[in-house]
Each structure stands twice: as structure tokens, then as C-alpha cells.
Amino acid sequence: xxxxxxxxxxxxxxxxxxxxxxxxxxxxxxxxxxxxxxxxxxxxxxxxxxxxxxxxxxxxxxxxxxxxxxxxxxxxxxxxxxxxxxxxxxxxxxxxxxxxxxxxxxxxxxxxxxxxxxxxxxxxxxxxxxxxxxxxxxxxxxxxxxxxxxxxxxxxxxxxxxxxxxxxxxxxxxxxxxxxxxxxxxxxxxxxxxxxxxxxxxxxxxxxxxxxxxxxxxxxxxxxxxxxxxxxxxxxxxxxxxxxxxxxxxxxxxxxxxxxxxxxxxxxxxxxxxxxxxxxxxxxxxxxxxxxxxxxxxxxxxxxxxxxxxxxxxxxxxxxxxxxxxxxxxxxxxxxxxxxxxxxxxxxxxxxxxxxxxxxxxxxxxxxxxxxxxxxxxxxxxxxxxxxxxxxxxxxxxxxxxxxxxxxxxxxxxxxxxxxxxxxxxxxxxxxxxxxxxxxxxxxxxxxxxxxxxxxxxxxxxx
Amino acid sequence: xxxxxxxxxxxxxxxxxxxxxxxxxxxxxxxxxxxxxxxxxxxxxxxxxxxxxxxxxxxxxxxxxxxxxxxxxxxxxxxxxxxxxxxxxxxxxxxxxxxxxxxxxxxxxxxxxxxxxxxxxxxxxxxxxxxxxxxxxxxxxxxxxxxxxxxxxxxxxxxxxxxxxxxxxxxxxxxxxxxxxxxxxxxxxxxxxxxxxxxxxxxxxxxxxxxxxxxxxxxxxxxxxxxxxxxxxxxxxxxxxxxxxxxxxxxxxxxxxxxxxxxxxxxxxxxxxxxxxxxxxxxxxxxxxxxxxxxxx
Numbered sequence: 001x002x003x004x005x006x007x008x009x010x011x012x013x014x015x016x017x018x019x020x021x022x023x024x025x026x027x028x029x030x031x032x033x034x035x036x037x038x039x040x041x042x043x044x045x046x047x048x049x050x051x052x053x054x055x056x057x058x059x060x061x062x063x064x065x066x067x068x069x070x071x072x073x074x075x076x077x078x079x080x081x082x083x084x085x086x087x088x089x090x091x092x093x094x095x096x097x098x099x100x101x102x103x104x105x106x107x108x109x110x111x112x113x114x115x116x117x118x119x120x121x122x123x124x125x126x127x128x129x130x131x132x133x134x135x136x137x138x139x140x141x142x143x144x145x146x147x148x149x150x151x152x153x154x155x156x157x158x159x160x161x162x163x164x165x166x167x168x169x170x171x172x173x174x175x176x177x178x179x180x181x182x183x184x185x186x187x188x189x190x191x192x193x194x195x196x197x198x199x200x201x202x203x204x205x206x207x208x209x210x211x212x213x214x215x216x217x218x219x220x221x222x223x224x225x226x227x228x229x230x231x232x233x234x235x236x237x238x239x240x241x242x243x244x245x246x247x248x249x250x251x252x253x254x255x256x257x258x259x260x261x262x263x264x265x266x267x268x269x270x271x272x273x274x275x276x277x278x279x280x281x282x283x284x285x286x287x288x289x290x291x292x293x294x295x296x297x298x299x300x301x302x303x304x305x306x307x308x309x310x311x312x313x314x315x316x317x318x319x320x321x322x323x324x325x326x327x328x329x330x331x332x333x334x335x336x337x338x339x340x341x342x343x344x345x346x347x348x349x350x351x352x353x354x355x356x357x358x359x360x361x362x363x364x365x366x367x368x369x370x371x372x373x374x375x376x377x378x379x380x381x382x383x384x385x386x387x388x389x390x391x392x393x394x395x396x397x398x399x400x401x402x403x404x405x406x407x408x409x410x411x412x413x414x415x416x417x418x419x420x421x422x423x424x425x426x427x428x429x430x431x432x433x434x435x436x437x438x439x440x441x442x443x444x445x446x447x448x449x450x451x452x453x454x455x456x457x458x459x460x461x462x463x
Numbered sequence: 464x465x466x467x468x469x470x471x472x473x474x475x476x477x478x479x480x481x482x483x484x485x486x487x488x489x490x491x492x493x494x495x496x497x498x499x500x501x502x503x504x505x506x507x508x509x510x511x512x513x514x515x516x517x518x519x520x521x522x523x524x525x526x527x528x529x530x531x532x533x534x535x536x537x538x539x540x541x542x543x544x545x546x547x548x549x550x551x552x553x554x555x556x557x558x559x560x561x562x563x564x565x566x567x568x569x570x571x572x573x574x575x576x577x578x579x580x581x582x583x584x585x586x587x588x589x590x591x592x593x594x595x596x597x598x599x600x601x602x603x604x605x606x607x608x609x610x611x612x613x614x615x616x617x618x619x620x621x622x623x624x625x626x627x628x629x630x631x632x633x634x635x636x637x638x639x640x641x642x643x644x645x646x647x648x649x650x651x652x653x654x655x656x657x658x659x660x661x662x663x664x665x666x667x668x669x670x671x672x673x674x675x676x677x678x679x680x681x682x683x684x685x686x687x688x689x690x691x692x693x694x695x696x697x698x699x700x701x702x703x704x705x706x707x708x709x710x711x712x713x714x715x716x717x718x719x720x721x722x723x724x725x726x727x728x729x730x731x732x733x734x735x736x737x738x739x740x741x742x743x744x745x746x747x748x749x750x751x752x753x754x755x756x757x758x759x760x
Contacts, residue, residue, distance in 0.1 A: 141560070166557065166560050167560065168555065223526060223555045225531050270524060319514060320511070323518045424587070425588070458545065460546050461545070462521060
């Protein structure tokens with residue numbers, strides 16, 4: 001092949017260079033000879049390489065070189081986002097309490113007194129939680145997006161829908177849209193990641209039955225360039241969620257800030273601690289209160305709400321390998337101050353109360369609470385856990401309304417024990433027994449049998 | 464807020480880096496970066512040989528290290544899917560994001576085995592991109608070393624010659640070692656083995672051993688007594704000569720199998736640091752082959 005090419009080249013040279021004299025011809029011949037030599041050397045080298053490769057091929061195991069790396073699929077749907085779906089539901093056995101308010105705490109919203117008023121948390125027997133559909137993908141080299149849509153009978157709710165920066169640099173992260181606020185520890189976690197079947201009382205008292213604070217706004221975080229984890233974050237949002245209300249105004253409705261610190265201790269231990277602050281405002285925030293006669297009245301709070309949170313998580317596993325055994329301890333504390341006015345009036349004219357047509361007074365509260373829990377995974381499939389929680393109705397100054405409203409000092413308490421079994425990372429069933437004393441005068445022994453299943457993309461979970 | 468940005472700028476300006484800061488997800492690729500870069504590399508290895516790299520969590524310490532890294536060296540093929548994507552995204556470090564030169568995946572540069580034709584979790588925790596434990600075939604290590612050296616030279620141009628020289632020295636020693644290992648391991652050819660998890664396919668494929676079963680009924684699902692019993696029954700017709708496991712896997716199931724079937728249960732270092740002898744990549748393969756040879760003797 002090479003030789004015929006060289007011959008052809010020679011012929012071509014000969015025919016076109018008739019005028020060339022002998023000296024020129026000699027020069028060309030020399031050149032061609034050189035080319036020939038070079039080619040022959042290269043061919044020899046290639047042949048040698050081939051022989052070597054063949055020799056190595058026969059000395060390697062007879063097993064066929066298994067499937068080579070798959071070429072990237074070029075299908076258009078390869079740009080589809082990562083999709084996962086969370087299925088969650090339970091069987092609950094507990095007392096028939098239509099309104100599961102926490103005694104001594106301003107409830108997040110008024111209860112519907114009508115038929116079928118029992119909402120998620122109070123549902124007895126079998127029930128299905130909302131199914132969470134998670135869609136996430138990188139938008140471009142600079143941004144990532146995620147949406148979580150919660151579907152229940154007849155409605156779909158956007159739980160989260162946010163974008164996150166990938167390329168700002170300097171340890172800065174920006175998030176915008178609707179997202180779970182970075183305050184506290186449990187707040188960012190979705191129910192399927194919880195270690196117990198329900199949110200701690202503290203989260204229900206702080207943020208209502210959903211047990212988390214969701215911002216419509218923006219979050220700016222900065223991670224310090226140190227070997228110890230130090231993260232500072234700040235958020236500005238609409239502030240429509242309890243303990244604030246939607247106030248139809250320009251500017252921010254709620255602001256939050258948090259600091260997280262964490263590290264490892266040896267190979268086996270890691271921890272994270274944090275302090276957070278949330279400030280928001282409420283305008284005519286409605287909630288059920290009880291008058292001195294025990295009749296439901298309607299309270300409307302207008303004023304400022306400020307919450308401090310402290311959180312601590314500590315995890316242990318032998319050699320830092322959580323696969324077989326691990327232990328997790330977590331505790332959080334909150335302290336909330338609310339200051340403003342309270343308008344108390346009858347819920348409806350059929351049930352007159354001490355507040356009558358409406359009594360306005362000042363409203364000042366300072367309330368707190370905490371929980372602590374430990375979860376031990378003793379085999380790859382089984383975990384057991386205990387949680388204790390306590391709230392304090394604290395100081396409450398209702399001014400003129402103090403004479404109209406039932407103001408019992410109370411410390412709601414709850415103790416829960418759970419055991420769960422996981423077939424794999426993606427499926428879990430849990431049995432939880434709890435003694436709930438969050439309502440004055442009721443000791444409610446609860447049994448929950450719950451399942452949590454995740455389908456689809458393998459999402460990474462936060463620490 | 465302005466204060467925060469001020470701090471960011473001040474610290475970014477101060478940290479004019481002296482070394483290439485490498486964040487390796489697993490010990491084997493950390494050791495390789497060290498072979499290539501020597502003391503020019505400031506190395507952080509996220510896991511040790513006693514930790515299952517599938518099951519690590521996005522710990523605060525990992526975020527703090529990723530924040531400062533110039534280069535993340537991952538095994539890839541979804542091995543670290545449960546924690547690394549989150550660590551990268553929350554690190555606020557644009558240099559190490561997917562698709563950037565600061566993100567390196569070893570599995571991209573080798574022929575992966577066990578690439579599933581059907582991706583369905585009914586088959587357990589399968590990896591769509593194939594088996595991610597590519598490093599136990601030393602020929603793969605060489606391929607990855609070449610690409611990694613090039614990547615390190617690209618990121619730290621001032622020391623490019625150091626990395627190229629480091630690679631050349633490593634490659635020369637490594638090729639000699641491969642020849643030695645292949646010669647030593649000749650008696651292992653055709654030996655049938657059971658494995659705890661599909662951690663060793665590249666090793667058995669390289670040495671011509673036959674992997675005839677796994678103690679896990681499906682990848683990532685814990686061994687069940689029913690499955691172990693069926694493997695034991697199969698020993699009658701299709702006998703395995705040993706049971707292999709890594710340093711991070713529980714010894715119970717392989718000890719049970721070994722005791723019942725009368726075959727040795729062999730702990731292999733799997734990665735650098737898995738046994739006292741596996742101090743570096745050379746020690747890893749030396750010790751692996753010695754332990755296998757001891758088991759067939």
C-alpha cells in the first residue's frame with residue numbers, strides 16, 4: 001500500500017519533471033528514499049506494537065473484555081430532570097380530639113368546626129399523606145433548580161420551587177423561590193427524612209401543623225474557607241406563613257439569619273450546632289382561643305413575632321461507617337417573643353363569649369420549648385428511637401383581655417418511642433408509640449404505623 | 464451583608480494557594496494523586512478503608528474541605544451519589560462542580576464492567592453506569608493515572624512538569640509491578656469465588672478468577688439466611704474456593720458461609736489502608752495477591 005503510493009508519486013514526479021536535470025532527479029530520489037525509510041520504520045514500529053498487544057491479549061484472562069463503557073445516550077429525554085416520588089401513609093390509633101391545639105399556644109389558624117373538619121394531624125385510622133413529587137436538575141452551568149409538588153385528593157400544592165447558584169464562588173450560595181428556611185435543624189428536612197412519624201411539638205407550636213417554616217424569597221449563604229465547618233446565612237421573604245401573615249406590602253415581610261458550625265471528632269463522631277433567628281410581623285392573625293367559660297372565641301393578633309432557635313446534632317458510627325450501626329442524637333430549643341395587640345371577639349353569634357362584639361387589648365408573650373431525641377440503628381435494617389419534648393406556655397400578658405380569656409399556665413409534654421425497619425435505602429416501615437400531653441386534661445396514648453417509600457432518582461440527603 | 468462580602472473578598476485574596484488542594488472521595492484515588500503529585504499536593508481523603516463509600520453522609524467536615532479544594536477526585540459511576548452531589552452544590556466552590564476541570568471522575572476513563580441493560584431497583588441498588596469499583600484492575604489505575612496527571616498539570620500549570628514526571632516514574636514502576644503481579648497470580652486463574660458484594664469484579668476479571676455468586680441477594684441488600692442457604696446448596700454442584708469481602712463489610716455472612724462450606728473467608732484490603740500491609744497502591748495489590756494465594760494453598 002505504502003509502496004504503491006510511493007511508486008505513483010515517483011511516476012507523477014517523473015512525468016511532470018521532464019525538464020528537470022540529473023541533479024534535480026538525484027535530489028528527488030534521495031528525498032523519496034528518505035520518505036520510504038521513514039514509512040518503513042513507522043510500519044515496523046506499528047507491527048511491533050500490534051504483536052505486543054496480541055501477546056498481552058493472550059496472557060490476560062480468557063474472559064472477554066466485558067461491555068465497554070457505554071457511550072453517552074444522545075436521546076432528547078436525557079435532559080429530563082431527576083424525578084422521584086415519595087409515598088407516605090399511616091394507620092393511627094388515638095383519642096378523638098377534633099382540634100389538636102397545643103394548650104397555652106396561639107394556634108396557626110382557626111379550626112373549621114364543621115363536618116369533616118379533621119385535618120391530617122388529627123386523622124384516625126388509615127390515611128395517606130400527600131405524595132411528594134420531586135423534580136430536580138441542573139439548569140445550566142450556573143444554576144440548579146428543584147420543585148416539590150405535594151399532591152392530595154383534589155389539590156396539588158407547591159411545597160418548594162427554587163433555584164440555587166452553582167457558580168458564584170467564594171463559598172457563596174444563593175437560593176431563590178419557595179424553599180424551606182435554613183433555620184433550626186429539622187426545618188429543612190422533609191417528612192420522609194424524619195426519624196419519627198410526626199413533627200416535634202416545638203415545630204408545631206412554632207410553625208403550625210406542617211411543622212416547618214417555608215419562605216417565599218431569597219437566601220444567601222456563605223461557607224467559610226476553614227477546616228471547621230462555619231456557615232452563615234441570611235434570608236428575606238414574604239413572611240406569609242405562621243407566625244406571620246400576608247400583609248400586602250412592598251419590601252420584606254420576614255427575615256431570618258443563621259449560623260451553623262460543625263466538625264468531626266476523631267473518625268467516629270461528627271456534629272453540627274446552630275443558632276437561628278426569625279423575625280416577622282402579623283396582621284390580624286386569626287386563631288381559636290377559649291374564653292373564661294370555655295367557649296371558643298376568635299382571637300386576632302397584630303404585631304411583631306421574633307423567634308430564637310438553637311440546634312445540635314451529633315452522630316456516631318463505628319469507624320465512621322454508618323452502614324451497620326450508628327447513633328444520632330439531636331436536640332433543639334426555641335424561644336419566641338410576640339408583642340402587639342389582640343382583638344378578641346365571638347366566633348359566631350350563636351355562641352356568645354366574654355369578649356362579646358370585640359375587646360382590644362395589648363398582647364405580649366414569651367414562650368419556649370425543646371425536644372431531644374436519640375435514634376440507634378443496631379442492625380442494617382432496624383432502628384429504634386426515643387424522643388422527649390416539652391413546651392412552656394411562659395409569660396403571657398393579655399392586658400384587658402386577661403379577664404375574658406382562659407389563661408392556664410401549662411407545660412405540654414410528649415414522649416415517643418419508635419422502631420423502624422428498612423428493606424433498603426428506599427423503603428421503610430415504622431411503628432411509633434407516644435404519650436401526648438399537649439392538651440390540658442388529656443393524656444393521649446397514640447399508636448402510629450407508618451410507611452415511607454421513595455421511587456426514582458437517588459437523592460442525596462443532608463447531614 | 465456588606466460585612467460578609469468584605470470577609471469573603473479579604474479571605475479569597477489572602478488564600479493565594481501554594482499547593483494543589485485535592486479532595487479525594489476514596490483512599491485509592493487519593494493515594495494515586497499523592498503518587499503523581501508528591502508534596503505538591505495537599506491531600507484530603509473523605510473516606511477511609513473501613514467506611515462504605517456508598518453510605519457516607521454529607522458531613523459538615525466534608526463541606527468545609529470541598530469549599531477549599533481545587534480538584535475533586537471521585538470514583539464516579541454513581542458510587543458517591545448519596546452524598547457527593549450535595550457536598551459539591553453546598554460548597555459554594557464553582558471550580559469543583561460537574562463539568563469543570565476541578566471535577567475528575569475515575570470511572571470515565573476505564574472500561575466499566577457490569578453495565579446493566581435494565582435499570583430497575585427490583586435488581587437492588589444497581590448503578591446505571593456500571594460497577595464503580597474500577598481500581599482493583601491495576602491496568603485501570605494506569606489509565607486513570609495518565610488522565611489525572613494531565614488534569615493536575617492543567618489546574619496547576621506552574622508544577623506541570625512535576626506532575627508529568629511523577630506520572631512517568633509511577634507508570635514505569637507500575638508496569639513492572641503489573642507484570643510481577645500477573646506472574647505471581649498465575650495459580651489463581653480459573654478459581655471460583657463468592658463475594659460479599661460486587662466489590663471485586665475488576666480484580667477477578669483481571670486475574671481470570673470466576674465470580675460465581677454474591678452473599679448479598681441483590682446489590683445493597685443485606686445477606687439473608689435464605690439466600691445464604693441457597694448458595695450453600697449450590698456449593699455441591701458449583702463449588703467456590705473462597706469468600707471475599709472488604710475491610711468495611713461485616714464478617715458474619717462470609718464467616719458463616721466459610722464455616723458451612725469448609726472454604727476460607729478472605730478479607731482483602733480493597734483499598735489503601737484496608738490492611739496494615741496495604742500502605743500504598745503497590746502494597747494494596749501485593750497484599751491482595753498474597754492473601755488470595757494463601758487462600759488457594
